[in-house]
Amino acid sequence: MSEEKKTTQPEEVTKPVAASKAVTENASAPADSAARRRPPQGGRGGSGGGERRPRRQQEREPREWEQRILDLARVTRVTKGGKRMRFRAALVIGDKKGRVGFGVAKGPDVQVAIQKAFHQAKRNVITLPLVHGSFPHRVEGKFAAAEIILGPAPKGTGLKSGGAPRLIMELGGVSDCVTKILRGSNPANLAKATFDAIAHMIIPEGVKTDTDQAAAERKAKREDSAKKVVKKAPKKASPKIA
Numbered sequence: 001m002s003e004e005k006k007t008t009q010p011e012e013v014t015k016p017v018a019a020s021k022a023v024t025e026n027a028s029a030p031a032d033s034a035a036r037r038r039p040p041q042g043g044r045g046g047s048g049g050g051e052r053r054p055r056r057q058q059e060r061e062p063r064e065w066e067q068r069i070l071d072l073a074r075v076t077r078v079t080k081g082g083k084r085m086r087f088r089a090a091l092v093i094g095d096k097k098g099r100v101g102f103g104v105a106k107g108p109d110v111q112v113a114i115q116k117a118f119h120q121a122k123r124n125v126i127t128l129p130l131v132h133g134s135f136p137h138r139v140e141g142k143f144a145a146a147e148i149i150l151g152p153a154p155k156g157t158g159l160k161s162g163g164a165p166r167l168i169m170e171l172g173g174v175s176d177c178v179t180k181i182l183r184g185s186n187p188a189n190l191a192k193a194t195f196d197a198i199a200h201m202i203i204p205e206g207v208k209t210d211t212d213q214a215a216a217e218r219k220a221k222r223e224d225s226a227k228k229v230v231k232k233a234p235k236k237a238s239p240k241i242a
Contacts, residue, residue, distance in 0.1 A: 064095060065093045065094065065095055065122070066093065066094060066095070066096065066171055067091055067092070067093045067118060067121075068091070068092050068093075068167055068171060069089060069090070069091055069114065070090040070091060070092050070102075070164055070167060070187045070188070070191060071088075071089070071090040071187040071188055072087070072088070072089050072090070072110065072113075073087070073088050074086075074087055074088075075087070075088050075106065086106045086107065086108055086113075087106065087107055087108070087109065087110050087112075087113045088104065088105070088106045088113060089104070089105060089106075089107070089110070089113040089114045089116075089117045090102075090103075090104045090117065090187060090188045090191065091103050091104075091105075091114060091117035091118055091121050092121065092164075092167050092168055092171055092191065093118065093121045093122065093125070093171065094168075094170075094171025094172050094173070095171075095173070096170075096171060096172070096173040097173050098127055098128050098130055098172060098173050098210060098211055099125050099126070099127055099128070099172070100125065100126065100128060100168055100171050100172035101121035101122060101123075101124045101125035101126065102121055102124060102168070102191050102192070102195060103116075103117040103118065103119070103120030103121030103122075103123075103124060104117060104120070104188055105117040105119075105120050126195065126198065126199075127211060128172045128173070128174065128198060129198070129201050129203050129209055130173070130174060130209060130210045130211075131152075131203070131207060131208075131209055131210065132155065132210070133155065133173075133174065133175035133176050133210065134152045134153055134154075134155075134174065134175065134176040134177055135150055135151065135152045135174075135177060135201060136152065136201065136202075136203055136204060136207065137152065137201070137202070137204075138150070138151040138152065139151075139197045139198075139200050139201050140197060140200075141193040141194055141195070141196035141197025141198070141199075141200065142193055142196060143189050143192040143193040143196050144184070144186075144189045144192075144193075145183060145184050145186075145189065146181075146183060146184025146186060146189035146190045146192070146193040147181075147182040147183045147184060147193060148165060148179060148180065148181050148182065148184075148190060148193045148194055148197060149179065149180040149182065149197075150165070150177065150178075150179055150194070150197045150198070150201075151177070151178045151179070151180075152176070152177070152178070153176040153177055153178045154176065155175075155176055156176070157176045157177075157178070158175070158176060159174065159175075159176070159177055160177070160178045160179070161177060161178070161179035162179075162181075163181060163187065163190060164187045164188075164190040164191040164194065165179040165181070165190065165191075165194045166179070167191075168191060168194050168195075179194075
């Protein structure tokens, strides 16, 4: 009897274990098959091995105007209810082709002040009277307590200038120039004194500025291209055969 008990006990223990293994295998089978059917996932943060499409690089269009902040300050105004804080931005814009503008504006926020100054500078755009990349003669400008001198320079000299005048010359496309600040340290006043000096420049008779020469070259190219165009003669109608 003891031998029969010994032989039957392991059989009773092993049967449920075998059954449980079969159940677990059957339960895991659909999960494995579903995992095999799923395509590989990829993308941001994904661990899948899917192919990633290259991102298209958006080409930015060149801006017509380049802008530089000349001065940015926080100003307060004392009112009956207390102090009112605002921001003042002085901005210079230019296309580096002989056009430049200057604007000063205030706003409750820095971005608003810069945007308002940009629109004001676009309204005040002027064309620099440049001859071969430099000014035609020496001239002085003044605004408030600021005084400045603008002078021509031979080709290859570069910009011998500093502060607000240098920023205006760079954005205006001046290649050779000499400037001298006589009085003043306020950037806004120096910029306005520079524009005052430019306004008093006189171009000698018979001298063409860079803008006039560029316009003449464009006109000549248009005329040459118009001459090259050959007008086709109209086709003659073939005689009808009776």
